[in-house]
Amino acid sequence: MITFDRVSKRYGRITAVGELSLNVASGEIVVLAGPSGCGKTTSLTMINRLVEPTSGTISIDGRDTAGMDVDALRRSIGYVIQQVGLFPHQTVAENIATVPRLVGWSRPRIAARVEELLELVGLPAAGYARRLPAELSGGERQRVGVARALGADPDILLMDEPFGAIDPIVRVRLQNELLRLQRVLHKTIVFVTHDIDEAVRIGDRVALLSQGGVLEQYARPVELLAHPASPFVAEFLGEGRMVRRLALLRVRDARLAQHNGSGLPTASVSADASLRDALDAVLRADGGRVTVRDAGAVLGVIDSDAIREASR
């Protein structure tokens, strides 16, 4: 668990982060979101002490980071940035081996780890290990960046707008891959973005910051979208938040109408589909009702009232 306790960062008279208190639970993805100048990146880099707080303490599992050896601290935390920052003179394999080499792993152990990580991020070692960063696409580079950050198997991963420079289609794919990785890895991830859609898609919790690093709201995405705590939050979330919220909810969780076996609507959706997909299906269906199926079995029927009820 990462704990911010009244953490401030001031540059002269300018306050970048003001008295931020926040808990990041182990195994969760917490997104720091907000407009530029809200101190989200400053807050992130205070965790690995690339920026030192002016006051307050940040502790990891109860230990104050200020008292730790700074290099050892950073080697125990994965760090991914938007521009990736791969070493251009080193191969993909060498890049990924950076932290394991710094902490003195044996050669065979490093080689095995590099192969494992390339496999994990979907770049087969046979085709990629010996390539140089210049020979990769933007999406591939970012995957290598993630693999490099996972090098020595850190518990914590810091990601600073990692997909910000990637085109929208690949970005969504990388977001999904990150979520898939997280289901396997259970890391504690702090993720910075200015893109609220990315924040609610990726985050277990979202911390929304405003100018000067003021925490406006810290909540799960469904809660954030349903109940913005301030006009600032509502404005930052933008239009159509109830519809967007439907994308985060599962059909399975809605109260489905029971069926009597006959007269089932022909159109159907999967129980694991989002309520947004269900709404789309309902709007297209002739009778305004759709059958919900779970691996072939019929769970019930959903209509617009059920979706509306589930969304509140």
Added chain:
Amino acid sequence: MDLPRYFVDNWPTLGPQVVTHVEIVAMSMAAAAVIGLFLGVVAARSERFSSLILSVTSIILTVPSFALFGLLSIWVGLGNPPVVIGLVLYALLPVVRNTSTGIRAVDPAVTEAARGMGMNPSQLLRRVELPLAARVILGGIRQATVMVVAIATVGATVGVDDLGQPILEALGRSGGTLVQVLAGVLPVAMIGLVADGVLAVAQRALSRGARREAAG
């Protein structure tokens, strides 16, 4: 008297002069590379030191070489020492400037990633900054070497028996001939060209070698 004939006849004197010339250049450049690399790294870290050291080394380059060698010989005596010291001073500017420029040209995202992964300043320098700046640094050493090969001839004025000697003799005597001057100038030009060529090849091999090594 024709030139090839002159070379053959005077080889007993010219041969050792070529050797001395190369030795003086090699010694000066070895020292200048080490000192320049160190000063260049410091200059890359500190803006104030950078402008100071670049001004000082630029000013040194404006001092006429025979005056500099003469001045230095007052303190360290005649012969090789004042010339080697003087040549080191002349060679500093290109080496310091290129080292500092090469390190500063490294992508800030790359150094941020390196620091974020827990490299300390010396690891950052050895594993990331110097390898990435190597090509530019070697370019500075190459430039300095070619310059120093030419200036070393002036060492003859303070008693160094290098390729400046035949030139000096020819100029100082009423009976001096063009052939005598060329006997000094042509080998100097040859040494300069060879040194430039060798370092150019090294420069290319270094950037390729760094990649091949990383791939292996």
